[in-house]
Amino acid sequence: ESMVQTKWAGRQVVYYEETDSTNIRAKDAGEKGGEHGSLFVAERQVAGKGRRGRGWESPAGTSIYMTLLLRPTFLPVKAPQLTLLMAVAVVEAIRQVTGLTGGIKWPNDVVFNGKKLCGILTEMSTEIGFINYVVIGVGINVNQETFPEEIKDKATSLKLETGAGIRRGELIAAVMERFEAYYETFLKTEDLSAVRARYNRLLVNRGQEVKVLEPDNEYEARAVGINDTGELIVRTKDAEKTIYAGEVSVRGV
Ligand code: ATP
Numbered sequence: 489e490s491m492v493q494t495k496w497a498g499r500q501v502v503y504y505e506e507t508d509s510t511n512i513r514a515k516d517a518g519e520k521g522g523e524h525g526s527l528f529v530a531e532r533q534v535a536g537k538g539r540r541g542r543g544w545e546s547p548a549g550t551s552i553y554m555t556l557l558l559r560p561t562f563l564p565v566k567a568p569q570l571t572l573l574m575a576v577a578v579v580e581a582i583r584q585v586t587g588l589t590g591g592i593k594w595p596n597d598v599v600f601n602g603k604k605l606c607g608i609l610t611e612m613s614t615e616i617g618f619i620n621y622v623v624i625g626v627g628i629n630v631n632q633e634t635f636p637e638e639i640k641d642k643a644t645s646l647k648l649e650t651g652a653g654i655r656r657g658e659l660i661a662a663v664m665e666r667f668e669a670y671y672e673t674f675l676k677t678e679d680l681s682a683v684r685a686r687y688n689r690l691l692v693n694r695g696q697e698v699k700v701l702e703p704d705n706e707y708e709a710r711a712v713g714i715n716d717t718g719e720l721i722v723r724t725k726d727a728e729k730t731i732y733a734g735e736v737s738v739r740g741v
Contacts, residue, residue, distance in 0.1 A: 491661055496525030497556060497671070498664035504528070506548070508535040510555035511611055511625040517557055518613060518621035524559040527664070536627060538607055539596070544627045545636060545643070552628040552656050556667070559621050562678055564614045567622050568733055569680050569718040571596050571610040573670045574624050574663075576683050578606050579690050581662035582628075586650050591692035594711070594720050595733035598628075599692060603644035605629055626663065630654050679716040688713035698722065700731060 536544030598606035609625040629645035693711040709722035719730040
């Protein structure tokens, strides 16, 4: 039934011609006993989601909007690291299918020449301190040729960058295959040690000045790279700090 050569990731696909958001569909399935590895794919989202309540532009027929449902046995604190695992899987899958090498903007964006090709949104549900389910949403701009005014300077697509149309099914399969392999290693190490070096090589912020925006503080620092738990290590004149995704926002690609 599926063209994906995996043991569990994306073996079962739930397809929507149109839906609110694939993350919402995956979470709903998570609540109702949906299986680990189920993949929710939509041709179009009418309420595509980004981080912190932002939206994800999701026109019909041109892109990939998909969410993977997982039922991990590790502790909730580890779940955000899956976003970084997925980012590596996406960059490598894009390179395999199109030859284009994107970069990663910590923690969750895949970019090319400073423009966003893909966004990743991880959400989870816990019960009595354990993970009930995790969903990882991936939006990849594949064959779009234009973007709305508000994002046209910061968004791009594989079609715009390579000039070629890309078969979405092939790219989805490649992402699932790589993610599954990395996830299985992650279950053993319970950290990002196996992909940290790859992630850091792809990190566009690496060695660059970034502006760290904390809720009540703002400072400039040089990004060093991620550590084994996915925090960004930054160096200021007199100190080294680690920053967590979600708590702060980092500017400057
Ligand atoms: P930022 O891009 O400001 O650093 P972020 O990484 O938190 O924020 P995400 O939640 O990953 O952003 O994505 C949401 C944002 O991405 C939106 O606010 C919008 O600016 C931009 N965006 C929305 N749709 C697309 C798209 N299809 N392609 C690229 N960028 C998009």
